Amino acid sequence: MAKIKYFYNPHSLDFEKVTTNVRGLAIRVFGFLSASIVAGAILLIVAYNYIDSPKEKMLKREIDLYKEQSELLNKKVDQLSGVLSELQDRDASIYRAIFEADPISANIRKGGYGGVDKYTELKGYASSGELIALHKRVDQLSKQLYIQSKSFDELAKLAENKNDFLAAIPAIQPVANKDLRRMASGFGYRVHPIYKTYKMHTGIDFTAPTGTPIYATGNGRAINPEDGMAGYGNHVMIDHGFGYKTLYGHLHRVKVKPGQKIKRGQLIGYVGNTGLSSAPHLHYEVIKNGKKINPINYFFNDLSESEYTAMRVLSERPTQSFD
Ligand SMILES: [Zn+2]
Incomplete structure (x- = not known):
């Protein structure tokens, strides 16, 4: 129930009813609503940007x-x-x-x-x-x-496999010290005795009389001669496993057969002068993973330190090899 309002009219000296204008009311309502919305929006923006909700506070933590x-x-x-x-x-x-x-x-x-x-x-x-x-x-x-x-x-x-490994790798000299006349030629570039050209010498030459015993330098198995090795004359090749092979060239006589199991120190043949060789000697090679390496690093079992040093010096002297 709307209240009826009266106002005093000084001209008629009487109280008269207040008649509300619909348009005016609408404007007033609209104005109030607009102000509320703007105020609300401002409040929301402020709250959203500057005041954290409990959930936001938790998330930030x-x-x-x-x-x-x-x-x-x-x-x-x-x-x-x-x-x-x-x-x-x-x-x-x-x-x-x-x-x-x-x-x-x-x-x-x-x-x-x-x-x-x-x-x-x-x-x-x-x-x-x-x-x-x-x-x-x-x-x-x-x-x-x-x-x-x-x-x-x-x-x-x-x-x-350490024990097998240590027994297999080449570790001694193939010719006994007492049988050696001298260390003829080491690993490296040398004058080739037959071609007389400067050539890589891929092993060590041990000069000793024909018939001097040659010993296997590590455990392994004798393997078939490879192609293109006629220059080595009668020779023995041993596969030691672990990527190692040794080659013994220019033998007078070979004492082992391909496939035969061989122990370190076993007699495998005798020094000779077969193949491309200028004097009786043993040409000895150590091959690791297909690469010919300096055998001087594989005599550690039977050389004293001074013997090793002397051999090293001798083997590095640029003499002519016997091949
Ligand atoms: Zn040689």
Whole structure:
């Protein structure tokens, strides 16, 4: 029920009813509503931008916690990387060196990310950069660890076979010291005795009289002569396993047959002058993984330090080889 309002009219000296104008009322209502909406909007904007809701406060606390944790994790990854790189260093410079395992390249050790972008689902957030960086570090660390553990597996196997390995690798002189006239020619560039040209000499020549015994320098098996080795005359080749082979050339007589198992120190033949040879001598080669290497590094079983040094000096003198 609307109240009826009256007002005093001084002209008629009477109270008269107040008649409300509909249009005026509408304007007043509209004005009030507009003011309320504007005020409300301003309030909302202020609240939205400057005042956190309890939920927002909680979320912000959570984000701070995550940031702290991610920093902590980064520090832990740093520590783990440090420990791992120490292991890698020791592995490369000590363990793999002792067992003569092939070195692992720095590139492989680094453990790349691989071509595919695995982190797309992490993109598009404020913390994407940090998160992806941390993921990459952990992934890389896992790969490096995997490579390191593979390396240790390999070494464990080598350690298991260590006795076989030590018995197999060439480790003595093929001709006894007492039988040697002199060390004729070492590994390196020498004048070829027959062609008289400067040529790589891929072994060591031991000068000794025809018929001097020649001994196998490590355990293994005699193998069939390879093609293109006529220049070595009568010769013996032994496969020692572990990537090692030895060759004994210009023999007067061969005492072993291809396929025969051979022990270190076993008589395998006698010094001679067969093939491309200018005087009785033994041409001795050590081959590792298909590459001819300096046999001087493989006499460690039967030379004293001074004998070794003397031999080394002699073997490096640029004399003519007997081939
Ligand atoms: Zn030679």
